[in-house]
Amino acid sequence: MTRTPRIRRMPRWAAALAAGAGLTVAIAGCSSGSAGPDQAAGYTAPDKDLTAEITYAFWDATQQDAIEANIAGFNKEYPNITVNLDVTPWEGYWTKVQTQATSNTLPDLFWLNGPNFQLYASNGKVEPITSEIDAGAIDPANYPESLVDLYNLDGTQYGVPKDFDTIGLWFNKKIFEEAGVDTPTADWKWADLTAAAQTISDKLADKGIYGVAAGMDGQTTYYNTIFQAGGDVVSADGTTSGYDSAEDRAGLSFWSDLIASGASPSIPQLTDAPADQWFTSGKVAMFYGGSWARSAIADSEVKDDVDVAPLPAGEQQATVIHGVSNVVAANSTNKQAAQALQVYLASKEAQTEQGDLGAIIPAFNGTQAAFAESYPGVDLQVFLDATAYAKPLPVSKNSAAWNAVEAKLLPDVFSGATDVDSATTDLATQMTALLAKE
Amino acid sequence: MLSRFRPAAPGGARLSARALRDGAEAHARRRDGLWPWLFVLPLLAGIGLFYLWPILQTFYFSFTEWGVFGGSTWTGVDNYVRLVSDPDLYSALGNTVLYTAIVLLGIPLAVWLASLLNTPGLRFASFYRVLFFLPYIAMPTAIAMVWRIIFNGDFGILNFLLSLLGIDGPYWVSTPGIAIVAVAIVGLWSSLGFSMIVLGAGLKNISPEYYEAAELDGASPWRQFVSITVPLLAPSIFFVTIITVISSFQLFDLLYAILGSQNPILPKSFSLVYLFYQAGFVTNEKGYAAAIAMVIFLLIGLVTLLQFRLQKKWVSVD
Numbered sequence: 001m002t003r004t005p006r007i008r009r010m011p012r013w014a015a016a017l018a019a020g021a022g023l024t025v026a027i028a029g030c031s032s033g034s035a036g037p038d039q040a041a042g043y044t045a046p047d048k049d050l051t052a053e054i055t056y057a058f059w060d061a062t063q064q065d066a067i068e069a070n071i072a073g074f075n076k077e078y079p080n081i082t083v084n085l086d087v088t089p090w091e092g093y094w095t096k097v098q099t100q101a102t103s104n105t106l107p108d109l110f111w112l113n114g115p116n117f118q119l120y121a122s123n124g125k126v127e128p129i130t131s132e133i134d135a136g137a138i139d140p141a142n143y144p145e146s147l148v149d150l151y152n153l154d155g156t157q158y159g160v161p162k163d164f165d166t167i168g169l170w171f172n173k174k175i176f177e178e179a180g181v182d183t184p185t186a187d188w189k190w191a192d193l194t195a196a197a198q199t200i201s202d203k204l205a206d207k208g209i210y211g212v213a214a215g216m217d218g219q220t221t222y223y224n225t226i227f228q229a230g231g232d233v234v235s236a237d238g239t240t241s242g243y244d245s246a247e248d249r250a251g252l253s254f255w256s257d258l259i260a261s262g263a264s265p266s267i268p269q270l271t272d273a274p275a276d277q278w279f280t281s282g283k284v285a286m287f288y289g290g291s292w293a294r295s296a297i298a299d300s301e302v303k304d305d306v307d308v309a310p311l312p313a314g315e316q317q318a319t320v321i322h323g324v325s326n327v328v329a330a331n332s333t334n335k336q337a338a339q340a341l342q343v344y345l346a347s348k349e350a351q352t353e354q355g356d357l358g359a360i361i362p363a364f365n366g367t368q369a370a371f372a373e374s375y376p377g378v379d380l381q382v383f384l385d386a387t388a389y390a391k392p393l394p395v396s397k398n399s400a401a402w403n404a405v406e407a408k409l410l411p412d413v414f415s416g417a418t419d420v421d422s423a424t425t426d427l428a429t430q431m432t433a434l435l436a437k438e
Numbered sequence: 439m440l441s442r443f444r445p446a447a448p449g450g451a452r453l454s455a456r457a458l459r460d461g462a463e464a465h466a467r468r469r470d471g472l473w474p475w476l477f478v479l480p481l482l483a484g485i486g487l488f489y490l491w492p493i494l495q496t497f498y499f500s501f502t503e504w505g506v507f508g509g510s511t512w513t514g515v516d517n518y519v520r521l522v523s524d525p526d527l528y529s530a531l532g533n534t535v536l537y538t539a540i541v542l543l544g545i546p547l548a549v550w551l552a553s554l555l556n557t558p559g560l561r562f563a564s565f566y567r568v569l570f571f572l573p574y575i576a577m578p579t580a581i582a583m584v585w586r587i588i589f590n591g592d593f594g595i596l597n598f599l600l601s602l603l604g605i606d607g608p609y610w611v612s613t614p615g616i617a618i619v620a621v622a623i624v625g626l627w628s629s630l631g632f633s634m635i636v637l638g639a640g641l642k643n644i645s646p647e648y649y650e651a652a653e654l655d656g657a658s659p660w661r662q663f664v665s666i667t668v669p670l671l672a673p674s675i676f677f678v679t680i681i682t683v684i685s686s687f688q689l690f691d692l693l694y695a696i697l698g699s700q701n702p703i704l705p706k707s708f709s710l711v712y713l714f715y716q717a718g719f720v721t722n723e724k725g726y727a728a729a730i731a732m733v734i735f736l737l738i739g740l741v742t743l744l745q746f747r748l749q750k751k752w753v754s755v756d
Contacts, residue, residue: 098506098719101507102506102507102508119722123505123506123507125507208592216702267612268591268612268613269592269609271611271612271703272590272592272609272612398506398721398722400720400721400722401721401722401723404705404720404721407704410702414702415702
């Protein structure tokens with residue numbers, strides 16, 4: 001985890017004025033300005049000898065090797081386009097990109113994720129890919145449909161996914177054996193998980209081992225169970241919160257019940273060490289983890305004892321799917337070169353290479369075989385099959401605003417400090433009000 | 439007799455010399471015209487551009503609703519009305535005051551430690567000074583990482599040590615109310631070095647003659663500490679107090695790094711500056727964030743002003 005601290009040290013002079021002023025500098029650093037997308041440009045593949053220099057920004061340094069390989073392939077086609085890579089760790093990425101967008105200095109091509117996409121698209125900060133689709137350079141049918149929809153706003157397509165991730169039930173076979181419990185199968189329902197987790201927690205209590213690790217993160221835990229219960233976080237038209245529905249409450253109670261019964265470590269315990277750490281140190285038998293957890297687990301001490309199963313079904317089977325997209329800045333001065341790179345990175349060739357080299361699942365249909373075979377003995381195919389019933393990560397135009405309300409109210413639900421009904425009523429009211437403001 | 443008389447004479451002489459000098463300065467000012475201003479212009483321009491102008495802008499934007507990517511609409515006092523009725527403001531204020539109060543406890547400790555270090559003939563004095571100053575120059579993030587491990591509820595060394603005493607330690611960084619105390623402990627520990635250096639310099643300015651005289655009169659070390667060291671150190675203590683209060687009111691990085699941005703109790707442990715950061719950079723309400731920044735600005739100004747008023751009662755500069 002990389003964090004970006006602010007420096008707190010004071011200068012020697014104790015002037016109150018100067019002290020207060022330090023705070024205001026940050027906020028005034030962003031001046032106003034607006035820009036709309038350049039509608040005129042229709043996409044045509046550039047000349048092979050086009051000379052340009054463009055910047056490509058992303059946050060995941062572990063993918064840098066695969067991206068450099070992609071760029072090398074791109075440069076075989078366009079030898080005179082120089083691509084500068086700009087890697088900013090996750091914690092600082094959004095602050096940086098937001099500032100760049102405000103001052104119209106966005107990198108020519110950059111990563112955007114679901115929760116932030118609508119914010120940038122609705123403010124005209126990213127270029128639609130309509131012309132590339134019209135020119136036949138990108139075909140949205142080649143990517144998982146639910147993810148393509150994630151990057152569509154009001155009927156306009158702004159990008160296609162470069163990769164995707166789904167959630168699965170990672171489990172530790174050795175702990176199951178020790179507790180004498182049958183390992184999870186594809187037919188598991190919620191009750192099967194609850195019963196198994198309870199038995200393991202009871203039997204192995206003296207070793208400090210728990211059955212399942214709850215989590216406080218929507219994407220890996222409670223969004224999945226809400227979907228499985230038949231609920232919705234944001235309504236289809238993006239105007240109301242679903243949190244006060246009986247289905248959503250069932251999806252949340254699933255976790256608070258597991259914590260209350262001791263089948264899962266408590267919220268304070270899960271704060272000191274997050275769910276994935278409990279799992280990789282062999283202290284929980286199961287956890288809801290993304291396909292991205294593969295590399296961390298394959299490096300841990302439990303690497304030979306694990307396997308993965310589909311998430312247990314509630315009323316229905318469901319998992320959250322999410323993926324990053326490459327988008328072109330509306331203000332790019334080298335739009336043709338940036339779009340050429342966008343097209344190349346969306347190609348089957350580039351995505352296959354990503355899958356072979358990176359820790360990710362490429363989004364282009366039929367290029368995922370390398371991922372499925374990348375962890376012998378572990379059934380990673382589960383994550384690919386999950387696309388059949390996957391639902392996209394819930395987002396809206398200003399997802400961050402209601403994500404903050406979730407982060408504020410839901411921990412008390414999971415810890416049992418407040419009851420599900422009153423907390424979700426409060427959450428739904430606040431969230432619907434925020435959605436109305438968008 | 440002599441020692442009693444001595445301070446008065448130079449004092450009187452100083453006063454008259456000063457009056458003379460002031461007159462000369464006033465005369466010089468009239469003659470110099472714009473020249474002095476020209477020399478301070480580079481500094482003034484920097485302060486104006488990077489401090490005063492942003493303050494004015496922030497003040498203006500606190501009356502607007504600011505779009506995520508710029509562009510603002512005038513909303514009058516809406517932000518302030520919302521802020522006054524926002525329970526988060528009061529909990530953030532409470533947390534900030536609690537943090538400041540705990541960190542201020544470090545000042546008496548620093549006075550005591552500084553006077554110990556100032557003991558004549560102390561061996562390894564420089565070594566101890568370095569030891570106490572190290573936390574101050576260490577990266578706050580690095581400090582936070584280490585303390586987070588120390589504070590771990592199940593496997594941390596702090597709770598292990600407490601368990602030896604038969605105390606069942608809490609989950610330091612994940613229990614509401616306790617987390618801010620945990621952060622304050624780190625804040626106190628890391629500011630100790632700076633306070634000690636300033637106070638140590640103040641101690642060096644106290645003439646040893648006072649102690650010699652007190653010793654002759656048979657005063658105990660404790661009595662000397664209370665009646666000589668503390669009153670004569672008052673200007674330094676005042677300075678350190680102001681600095682500590684101001685920097686404590688700006689609590690952000692330690693909180694952010696020790697608790698972690700995913701911590702479920704973080705929203706209950708917000709400091710004022712964290713509240714500002716959350717509004718400005720997480721939930722994209724920059725107009726509201728500007729209003730919070732103005733409140734912090736005013737609060738720090740008021741508290742500092744209050745301290746300058748109160749100092750007349752306890753700080754004697756002669």
